[in-house]
Amino acid sequence: MxxxxxxxxxxxxxxxxxxxxxxxxxxxxxxxxxxxxxxxLPTTPLPTRTKVLILQHPHESRHKLNTTPLISKSLQNATIISSRRLQPHHVADHSTPAIYLFPPSPSTPTYALSELQSSNLLNYQTTPLLLIVFDGTWKHAKEMVSASEGVLKGFALRVSLDGVDENATGGSIYNNELVLRKEPFGGCVSTLEAVARCLGVIEPNGKLIEEVLIGILREMVRLQAGFLKPLKPRPKLLKKSKQKDSEP
Structure with missing residues (x-):
């Protein structure tokens, strides 16, 4: 550049x-x-009680359709760190309740975002919250979370967006309206949408913040639509050994 x-x-x-x-x-x-x-974009970045910390995989910053930069331009209290793992100095203040967005795994169950709202687990209405988001491809994000578990354990609660289903086919970057980046399975969304949906629940004026962020994403999708060809599903290729087995 x-x-x-x-x-x-x-x-x-x-x-x-x-x-x-x-x-x-x-x-x-x-x-x-x-x-x-x-x-x-908002004329001035929106203030939030929640501190948003986005850990971005170094490769993701080079992707043309990455939505993370739009978050830092839209929110006052958002920080982006380029790293493959969360380091202790990234979250020096452990006195702040923290959550991180990621689907559940066999070893690490999650609370759904709706459960967080109904149960008031972290009392986030009266205490500022730290929201940690991992930004990368699905493969990279899994690696980043796995590498960060030593720091996250006992400090941050894993929360997943409602509707995540690894057995369902992935959709598009925003509610299946347009396919810009193919998601690996149902319920996966862009980093911008994930932050918007989460702040929509935990911020006092969350619905307004969510509306603004989703509006930016809608406009991004609308503008990109004129420059992208529709994505066609590619047939799965069998390994040579399986191809031989399937031959009549």
Missing amino acids: EPEEPTAIRTTLDSPSLSPQPRQICSTCDRPFLVCLCHA
């Missing part, structure tokens, strides 16, 4: 095989000018 120019727009070169022409990048939202989201 080239240094910023004096104007509010900077340029970066696409791969020569795709386009030899430079494309304009908005210096505010860091997105190509044709899909700029500045008009959808």
Whole structure:
């Protein structure tokens, strides 16, 4: 990426095989000018009682459809750390109740987000909460959570969004309206939507915050739709040994 120019727009070169022409990048939202989201972002970042800590896999930051940067531009109390695991110094203040978003595993059950709301497990209405989110592909996120369990254990409660089902086919980035990034199974959502849905429950004005964040995501999907080809499911390829077994 080239240094910023004096104007509010900077340029970066696409791969020569795709386009030899430079494309304009908005210096505010860091997105190509044709899909700029500045008009959808709040005029000033929204304040929250909840501190949002996003641990982003280094590879994810290079993905063009990554939604995490939009969170830090929309929320005052959001921090992004590029790392493959949660380190103790990332969460130095253990006196703050904490939750982290991730589906359950055989060894680590979770509370559903709706249960967190009804049971008031952490008394988050009167105590500020730390929300930890792992941002990466499903494979990377599992690796990150596994590598971070030593820090998370006894400190943060695992919470999953309602509707997660590993036996169901994955949907799209937002409520199956458009397929931008294929999710591995039912209930998986983008990092932006996950944060929006969680803050919608735990923040005093959560519904407003959720509405703003989901509105940004809707606009992102709408703008990208004109530049993406529909994703077609690829047939599963059998290993050579299984192919021989299936032959008549």
